[in-house]
Structures are given as C-alpha cells and as structure tokens.
Amino acid sequence: MLLLQLIINGIQVGALYGLTAVGFSLIFGATKIFHFAHGASFAISAYIFYYLYAVLLVWWPISILASCFVVVAFGVALDRYVYGPIQSTDGSFFTIFVGSFGVAVVVQNLIGTVFGRGFISVPSALSKSVELAPGLYVAPAAGIAVVTAVACFVGLQLFLGRTNIGIALRALSESSALVRTFGLNPKAISTCAFALGSLLVVPAAVLTSMTSGLNAAIGGRVMLISVAATIVGGVGSLRGAACAGLLLGIAENLALWRFDPQWSEAVMFLILFAFIVLRPSGFFGRVATS
Amino acid sequence: MGRLRKVAVLAFSLLVAFAGQASAQDLRIGAIFPLSGANADYGDLYMGATELAVSHLNDAKVLGGKLSIAYEDSQALPQQGVIAMNKLVNVEKVAYVLSAFTGVSKAISTTAARSHTVAVNGGGVGPDLAELGEYFWNVIPLANFEVRAMAPYLVQKRGLKRFVLVYVDDPLGQSIKRELESSLAPLGGALAEALSVPSNAQQFSGIAARVRDAKPDVVYIASFGAQQSQIVKQLRDNGVTQQLASYSGFAIPAIASLPEAKGALFTTQRIDWNSGDPVTKRFTREYQTRTNRAPTAYAANYYNAVLLFGALASALQKAGLPVTGENLLAKRREIGTFDLVGGRVTFEKDGTIRSAMQINEVDGEPAVVEIVATP
Numbered sequence: 001m002l003l004l005q006l007i008i009n010g011i012q013v014g015a016l017y018g019l020t021a022v023g024f025s026l027i028f029g030a031t032k033i034f035h036f037a038h039g040a041s042f043a044i045s046a047y048i049f050y051y052l053y054a055v056l057l058v059w060w061p062i063s064i065l066a067s068c069f070v071v072v073a074f075g076v077a078l079d080r081y082v083y084g085p086i087q088s089t090d091g092s093f094f095t096i097f098v099g100s101f102g103v104a105v106v107v108q109n110l111i112g113t114v115f116g117r118g119f120i121s122v123p124s125a126l127s128k129s130v131e132l133a134p135g136l137y138v139a140p141a142a143g144i145a146v147v148t149a150v151a152c153f154v155g156l157q158l159f160l161g162r163t164n165i166g167i168a169l170r171a172l173s174e175s176s177a178l179v180r181t182f183g184l185n186p187k188a189i190s191t192c193a194f195a196l197g198s199l200l201v202v203p204a205a206v207l208t209s210m211t212s213g214l215n216a217a218i219g220g221r222v223m224l225i226s227v228a229a230t231i232v233g234g235v236g237s238l239r240g241a242a243c244a245g246l247l248l249g250i251a252e253n254l255a256l257w258r259f260d261p262q263w264s265e266a267v268m269f270l271i272l273f274a275f276i277v278l279r280p281s282g283f284f285g286r287v288a289t290s
Numbered sequence: 291m292g293r294l295r296k297v298a299v300l301a302f303s304l305l306v307a308f309a310g311q312a313s314a315q316d317l318r319i320g321a322i323f324p325l326s327g328a329n330a331d332y333g334d335l336y337m338g339a340t341e342l343a344v345s346h347l348n349d350a351k352v353l354g355g356k357l358s359i360a361y362e363d364s365q366a367l368p369q370q371g372v373i374a375m376n377k378l379v380n381v382e383k384v385a386y387v388l389s390a391f392t393g394v395s396k397a398i399s400t401t402a403a404r405s406h407t408v409a410v411n412g413g414g415v416g417p418d419l420a421e422l423g424e425y426f427w428n429v430i431p432l433a434n435f436e437v438r439a440m441a442p443y444l445v446q447k448r449g450l451k452r453f454v455l456v457y458v459d460d461p462l463g464q465s466i467k468r469e470l471e472s473s474l475a476p477l478g479g480a481l482a483e484a485l486s487v488p489s490n491a492q493q494f495s496g497i498a499a500r501v502r503d504a505k506p507d508v509v510y511i512a513s514f515g516a517q518q519s520q521i522v523k524q525l526r527d528n529g530v531t532q533q534l535a536s537y538s539g540f541a542i543p544a545i546a547s548l549p550e551a552k553g554a555l556f557t558t559q560r561i562d563w564n565s566g567d568p569v570t571k572r573f574t575r576e577y578q579t580r581t582n583r584a585p586t587a588y589a590a591n592y593y594n595a596v597l598l599f600g601a602l603a604s605a606l607q608k609a610g611l612p613v614t615g616e617n618l619l620a621k622r623r624e625i626g627t628f629d630l631v632g633g634r635v636t637f638e639k640d641g642t643i644r645s646a647m648q649i650n651e652v653d654g655e656p657a658v659v660e661i662v663a664t665p
Contacts, residue, residue, distance in 0.1 A: 109326065116331070117329075117330035137529035213516075262487070
C-alpha cells in the first residue's frame with residue numbers, strides 16, 4: 001500500500017511540476033530567454049491568491065482571476081521593461097539571465113517584506129486527505145491537480161496548433177527572422193509567450209498554497225524543478241516538459257519507498273544527470289546538428 | 291591670522307579628543323541572526339527582545355555610555371554566519387556577539403575562540419554547543435536536556451512508546467536523533483523510524499506515507515523555521531493523526547497560529563511568566579507591550595544574553611578594566627550566578643546553563659502541561 005500511496009503522491013506532485021515546467025519551457029523555447037524569474041511568477045501568483053482568498057476572504061474564482069491578471073502583468077512587464085532593453089543593447093544570454101536572477105531576488109525580498117518570511121498556507125478542505133482504502137490517503141487536491149494539468153496541457157496544445165498566435169509562437173521558437181519575413185512582430189509574439197507561460201503557473205501556485213504551504217523563498221525550488229524538467233523533457237518541447245515534470249514528481253516520491261528521504265531530491269538530479277549524459281536532447285527534444 | 295589658525299587647530303583637536311573620549315564609553319555588541327530567508331521569523335523574534343534589553347540597560351544607565359547592537363544577517367546559514375562574525379570581530383571590533391542556530395554557532399565558534407570574542411547562543415540547542423570552548427556560552431538549555439525531559443513524559447505518563455523521528459539533516463537534527471536513540475530504550479520506548487529531510491525540502495506528503503507505515507504512537511519533529519510548519523501541516527493533511535512532539539523550535543508564533551499544530555507538545559526551559567521576580571515581571575510586561583506578542587523562551591534568552599553583558603561590562607567598568615572578551619570571561623567566572631528572566635541562573639564550567647524544563651501544548655498560545663525539575 002505504501003508503494004501505491006507514493007505513486008499517487010508522485011502523480012499529484014508531478015502534475016504540478018509539469019504545469020510550472022511547461023510555462024518555463026514555453027517561454028524559453030519561444031524567446032530563448034532563461035527566465036529565472038519564472039519562480040518569482042509562481043510566488044507572486046501564490047501570495048496574491050493567499051492574500052485575496054485567505055486574508056480578504058474574496059470569492060475563490062475572483063481570487064484566481066486576480067492572481068492570473070497580476071502574474072500575466074508581471075511576466076509582460078519583465079519582457080517589456082527588463083529583457084527588452086537588455087536585448088536591444090545586444091545583451092548576451094548571460095546578461096539577461098543575471099537580470100532575471102536579480103528580479104527573482106528582489107521579488108523574494110519584497111514578498112518577505114510584505115507578507116513576512118515565515119510559513120503561510122491557505123486553509124482548505126481540498127488539502128485534507130481521506131482514506132480511500134486502508135492505508136491509502138488521497139486529498140481532493142490531488143484529483144484537481146491532475147485534471148487541471150491535463151486540461152491546461154490539452155488547451156495549450158489546441159491553442160498552439162489551431163490559433164494564429166499559437167502558430168506564430170511555434171514559428172518564433174524556430175526562427176525570429178522567419179517570423180519577420182512573414183510580417184509578424186517577434187517582440188509582440190514574445191510578449192504573448194511571457195503572458196501564456198506566466199499564466200500556466202497559476203493552477204500550480206494556487207494548489208501549492210493549499211497543499212504544501214508557502215514561504216517567500218519558494219520560487220527558487222520551483223525554478224530548479226522547471227529547469228530540470230525542461231532539460232529532461234527536451235529543450236523547447238512542451239510535451240517533454242510536461243512528461244518530465246510528471247516523471248520527476250513520481251521519481252521523487254518513489255525514492256521514498258526504499259531510500260531515506262535525503263535521497264528523494266538526489267534522485268531527481270540523478271535523472272537529470274543521466275539524461276544530460278545519455279540523452280542530451282531529452283525525451284522529445286531534437287538532436288542538434290552542426 | 292597665523293595665531294587664529296593655531297587656535298582653530300587647537301580647538302578642533304580638543305573637540306576631536308573630547309568626542310573620542312565620549313564615544314569610547316559607548317559600548318557596542320554584535321548579533322548574528324537570521325534576518326532574511328525562511329528562518330527570518332526567528333531573527334525578528336530575537337531582535338524584539340535584544341532591543342528591549344538595550345533600552346532597559348540604557349534607561350537604567352548601568353553602563354558608562356550607550357549600548358548598541360550591530361546586527362548581521364546569517365540567514366541561518368553557517369557560511370553567512372562566518373562572514374558576519376569576521377565583520378563583527380575585525381571591523382566592528384566587538385567583544386561580545388549574540389549567536390543563533392546550531393550550525394551557525396558551531397561555524398563562528400572557531401573565530402570566537404581565536405579572537406577571544408565571547409559568543410553567546412540563546413537559540414541553538416544542539417548538544418555539541420557545550421563543547422565549543424571557553425569563549426562560547428549558552429544561555430539556553432541544550433537539546434539533550436529537552437529530549438530527556440520529553441521522552442520520559444511521553445513514554446511513562448502518556449504511554450506513547452513507539453516513536454518516529456522526522457529530523458532535518460544538520461547538527462541539531464542529528465544530535466536529537468542520537469539522544470532519542472540512547473534515551474528511549476531504557477524507558478521502554480523505541481525509535482521505530484528516523485526520517486531525515488534536507489533543510490530545503492518542502493514536500494512532505496511522501497514522508498507522511500512513511501510515517502503512517504511505521505505505525506508510531508508519537509511523531510517527534512526536529513526541524514525549524516518555515517519547514518517545521520510545513521511538516522506539521524502536511525503530516526496532518528496526509529492522514530497522520532498521532533501525537534506530535536518537538537523541542538523548543540516550536541516556540542514561535544507561526545506554530546502557535548497553525549491550526550494543524552493544535553495539541554502538539556514541545557519542551558522549553560522552565561519560565562514562569564507570572565513569577566513575581568522583578569526581572570521576569572518587567573520583561574513579560576514590557577515585551578508584550580512593545581512587540582504585541584506573548585513572551586517566549588527564545589525572547590527571554592536573548593534578553594538575558596544582553597542583560598548578562600550589561601552586568602559583566604558594568605562590573606568591569608567599576609573595576610576600571612576594559613570590556614574585552616578575556617575580561618568578560620574572567621568576570622563571568624568570578625560572578626558565577628546572575629539574576630535573569632526566569633530566575634537565578636548559574637553557569638556550568640563548560641559555559642552552559644541547566645534549568646528546569648517545561649512541556650507545553652500548542653493550543654493557540656502554548657499552555658504548560660508538565661514541569662520537569664532541573665537535571
């Protein structure tokens with residue numbers, strides 16, 4: 001029963017990892033910007049939801065919508081006012097990374113100043129597990145996490161495959177010159193990537209605020225998982241990032257079956273290391289040719 | 291014109307000399323607290339107490355000049371703590387530093403010993419802290435005393451014999467594990483499982499499954515800061531209904547206000563907040579007024595650490611001796627016993643104190659359920 005419990009826990013955690021990883025992968029794939037502040041987007045989203053829903057007692061759909069609005073505005077503002085100016089002065093990949101890292105640090109400290117640096121959580125019945133079978137506990141949040149992750153991923157695939165802006169996003173990930181040739185504005189498409197990528201962290205952030213709770217430094221771990229999942233899944237592959245997020249979540253939990261909890265995180269990095277050595281292109285990434 | 295210039299130079303020199311004399315009487319001590327990061331709650335708590343003690347000492351004019359504290363942020367990380375300690379010793383030239391957290395305290399202790407700077411810990415409880423040399427003092431009973439108070443209570447009085455330990459993998463967690471391993475068997479209890487977690491872990495649903503699988507009577511949590519709250523919440527959310535127990539790390543407002551922590555037991559040193567002794571009475575009253583929080587053992591410890599410095603520095607000044615680390619140590623050995631919050635405190639030879647312990651239950655604000663005499 002312990003094994004089954006760990007698999008179920010892993011699927012829940014992995015679904016949330018997948019959602020955040022897909023957002024990061026979408027932005028990185030389309031814009032080639034190492035958006036380190038993706039973790040900060042997650043933290044902002046979670047704290048806005050917490051403040052509205054748990055402190056001001058705003059109705060949950062409004063709280064989620066407000067969280068979406070703020071996090072999209074944050075992503076777009078970063079693209080326009082931080083990354084854009086750096087890129088316009090021929091800033092290197094590393095310069096943009098440092099800029100993004102700086103934003104993440106500032107956001108973490110701002111959150112700490114405004115909301116405090118201690119632990120907070122959103123009280124919700126959704127995080128309380130019920131015993132489905134002897135020794136098998138599942139919280140409603142687990143089901144919601146899986147359904148939401150699947151719905152978001154399917155919706156994203158439809159958006160990217162069937163709408164003009166979605167196709168333009170995919171084109172941008174191939175070549176910005178090609179996009180210009182077709183009379184499209186790469187900067188506007190890049191902004192869409194940031195808006196969409198940031199939006200995808202909201203479900204995971206909201207569910208995390210209920211199940212695991214929050215602290216001001218939570219963005220760092222989210223970022224770590226997003227990068228790991230993007231590499232394991234194959235850079236630029238959304239399907240890969242989603243599957244890798246799920247794999248990492250399950251592996252992290254399954255490690256507890258036989259190993260000390262200390263090894264749980266190490267297992268995640270072992271998988272990452274194995275992919276870097278044995279299959280650098282990841283699950284679904286394309287092999288680079290010279 | 292030349293004479294005027296000479297007078298001006300002379301006047302300026304006198305002014306500088308006078309100013310130098312005045313500031314030489316002011317005293318400055320250091321404090322290395324977590325002021326940012328996941329454990330900043332503790333730093334905030336400690337600062338409320340140290341600032342209160344400084345204002346009490348300055349109001350009472352116990353020292354020749356004004357006392358102030360140079361705060362440095364350790365983020366509860368040993369590496370940051372060492373950087374802070376070097377700055378306090380080499381730049382601020384302080385003779386007395388307040389320290390917190392076991393890992394940080396151990397990391398700064400070598401600098402304290404080398405530079406003959408007194409380091410006083412009021413928050414870390416790893417038993418190793420008793421072995422860090424003569425310049426490292428503890429104004430808090432260490433975790434071995436906490437475990438030795440809690441284990442008999444749970445096994446003998448509550449009949450909870452099967453323990454599972456969830457501990458953070460650092461010197462504190464490891465020492466509590468060692469202490470539980472050695473103290474449970476003679477009492478008729480057993481440590482069924484010890485699950486170590488990295489200090490940055492945030493997901494504990496899998497740990498909860500392992501805890502349930504071990505079928506414990508009691509789950510002892512040895513972590514700190516935001517992480518211990520996450521452990522408590524996720525254990526409860528994931529079907530762990532057994533008694534929770536911990537050490538003095540639970541004596542923070544975040545745990546007191548966490549609904550899932552209700553009923554958890556934790557140890558602290560014995561302090562009667564309703565005591566009639568004037569030091570405790572004044573601290574309890576003014577700490578509440580100033581910080582809008584109920585007093586905790588941690589707050590009392592750091593208040594005591596500053597008060598201790600005031601008593602030692604004042605005695606040195608009266609004797610016409612400079613306030614240096616060596617003189618502070620000699621004076622502490624000479625005086626031996628001090629009136630602090632919680633009552634009269636006597637230092638052991640190894641720079642630690644012993645105290646009666648109390649077992650508290652989280653119920654909004656902690657309530658004392660058992661008092662354990664000084665070992």
